[in-house]
Amino acid sequence: MNILVLGSGGREHTFAYKIAQSELCSTLFVAPGNAGTANIATNVPISVTDFSAIKSLVVKENIKMVVVGPEDPLVQGISDYFAKDDQLKNVVVIGPSKEGAQLEGSKEYAKEFLFRHNIPTAAYQSFTAATVDDGKQFLETLNAPYVLKADGLAAGKGVLILQDIEEAKSELENMLTNKKFGAASEKVVIEEFLDGIELSVFVLTDGKNYVTLPTAKDYKRIGEGDTGLNTGGMGAISPVPFADEVFMRKIEEQIVKPTVEGLIQENIDYKGFIFIGLIKVGDDPKVIEYNVRMGDPETEAVLPRVKTDLVTLFQHVGDQSLDKVDLEIDQRSATTVMTVSGGYPEAYEKGKEITGIDSISDAIVFHAGTKLEGDKVVTNGGRVIAITSFDEDFKKALKNSYENIEKLHFDKMYYRKDLGFDL
Numbered sequence: 001m002n003i004l005v006l007g008s009g010g011r012e013h014t015f016a017y018k019i020a021q022s023e024l025c026s027t028l029f030v031a032p033g034n035a036g037t038a039n040i041a042t043n044v045p046i047s048v049t050d051f052s053a054i055k056s057l058v059v060k061e062n063i064k065m066v067v068v069g070p071e072d073p074l075v076q077g078i079s080d081y082f083a084k085d086d087q088l089k090n091v092v093v094i095g096p097s098k099e100g101a102q103l104e105g106s107k108e109y110a111k112e113f114l115f116r117h118n119i120p121t122a123a124y125q126s127f128t129a130a131t132v133d134d135g136k137q138f139l140e141t142l143n144a145p146y147v148l149k150a151d152g153l154a155a156g157k158g159v160l161i162l163q164d165i166e167e168a169k170s171e172l173e174n175m176l177t178n179k180k181f182g183a184a185s186e187k188v189v190i191e192e193f194l195d196g197i198e199l200s201v202f203v204l205t206d207g208k209n210y211v212t213l214p215t216a217k218d219y220k221r222i223g224e225g226d227t228g229l230n231t232g233g234m235g236a237i238s239p240v241p242f243a244d245e246v247f248m249r250k251i252e253e254q255i256v257k258p259t260v261e262g263l264i265q266e267n268i269d270y271k272g273f274i275f276i277g278l279i280k281v282g283d284d285p286k287v288i289e290y291n292v293r294m295g296d297p298e299t300e301a302v303l304p305r306v307k308t309d310l311v312t313l314f315q316h317v318g319d320q321s322l323d324k325v326d327l328e329i330d331q332r333s334a335t336t337v338m339t340v341s342g343g344y345p346e347a348y349e350k351g352k353e354i355t356g357i358d359s360i361s362d363a364i365v366f367h368a369g370t371k372l373e374g375d376k377v378v379t380n381g382g383r384v385i386a387i388t389s390f391d392e393d394f395k396k397a398l399k400n401s402y403e404n405i406e407k408l409h410f411d412k413m414y415y416r417k418d419l420g421f422d423l
């Protein structure tokens with residue numbers, strides 16, 4: 001079977017790495033891909049949201065399965081585009097319908113879904129420019145810190161957590177009236193602050209059944225000790241040591257099952273990943289957010305632990321027969337450490353030559369922002385390369401990732417040396 005992966009980050013290199021190992025995969029394409037995917041697949045320079053170019057590629061290359069990495073094409077309706085097209089309707093698309101993707105595309109939609117299905121989450125209210133004064137009054141009823149969320153997609157930057165009530169009011173005004181995050185902040189969700197430690201759970205559903213993949217914890221801030229600006233993610237650890245059996249049972253019963261059953265009840269077509277961001281408050285899990293795709297860099301730690309053939313798993317999603325699957329998981333810990341360009345997540349330079357990749361042998365190298373320039377690999381983004389290692393516990397695995405990063409070089413390379421500090 002010919003397969004296409006959409007995207008160009010470490011997550012997509014990891015998908016490609018797993019898919020390329022499957023005997024069921026004949027030719028693998030990645031659009032647009034990076035220097036890492038170029039080694040194991042055919043990169044095609046197409047944007048992930050150019051649906052007509054994607055259609056041409058799928059038809060021309062007789063592609064039977066499309067794995068959608070990022071959220072943008074899902075929120076724009078790529079699954080519906082395939083389902084409605086006579087030439088594409090039999091292609092298995094891993095990723096939900098446009099309606100299902102609203103779980104990530106609109107914070108308000110997600111909160112309403114959570115409340116309809118009695119899934120534990122923070123109390124909230126949402127506001128528009130017309131109700132900005134009500135929003136300010138609502139803030140007065142809460143205690144600091146104040147959580148303001150742009151309703152729409154804002155590239156991971158749309159959440160503000162503020163200590164000061166006056167600042168919270170003026171940021172609310174900025175978001176609603178001055179469109180601080182463009183159309184994404186035409187609506188703002190104000191939420192109760194939840195105090196606890198975060199973790200993520202990944203579910204793959206065929207719309208009827210589901211399997212729960214390993215948990216992971218990512219490190220979003222640029223600076224050590226979780227300080228400084230938010231990034232896409234500086235590394236991840238899987239499994240999360242504090243997610244013991246009792247806690248996982250709560251997650252399954254109170255969150256995962258009602259989520260999948262809620263989608264079924266509401267006739268929402270959903271074949272793909274659900275990435276549930278959780279916070280452990282006391283002994284209980286609460287949902288912070290849904291994403292309708294895998295996480296990056298969580299994928300680089302989670303998927304290498306999945307021993308079950310990934311293409312087989314995706315075929316079961318297509319046939320709605322995930323109930324026939326016994327997921328096999330590597331019981332060791334996996335860690336991934338992201339190297340980034342100096343300056344990221346603010347301005348940074350691209351085009352720096354990366355050396356030392358070939359000297360890494362006992363860890364897995366997943367490319368993120370890289371590209372080929374002649375026979376050189378150069379940086380092409382903020383997050384550049386993730387190094388994944390396995391060991392019996394996360395500390396040993398991390399040590400191995402860090403030792404291997406020492407072999408890697410590019411101008412102004414930076415990475416966090418303190419992953420797992422909070423565990």
Ligand code: AMP
Nearest residue numbers: 122147159191192193194195277288289
């Ligand atoms: P989100 O985009 O909704 O995941 O929010 C981004 C980050 O903001 C989360 O990963 C949390 O660290 C933090 N956050 C979001 N909502 C809350 C909340 N209600 N209480 C505390 N922290 C939150």
Ligand code: GLY
Nearest residue numbers: 232233295296297
């Ligand atoms: N690492 C967080 C995300 O993928 O959204």
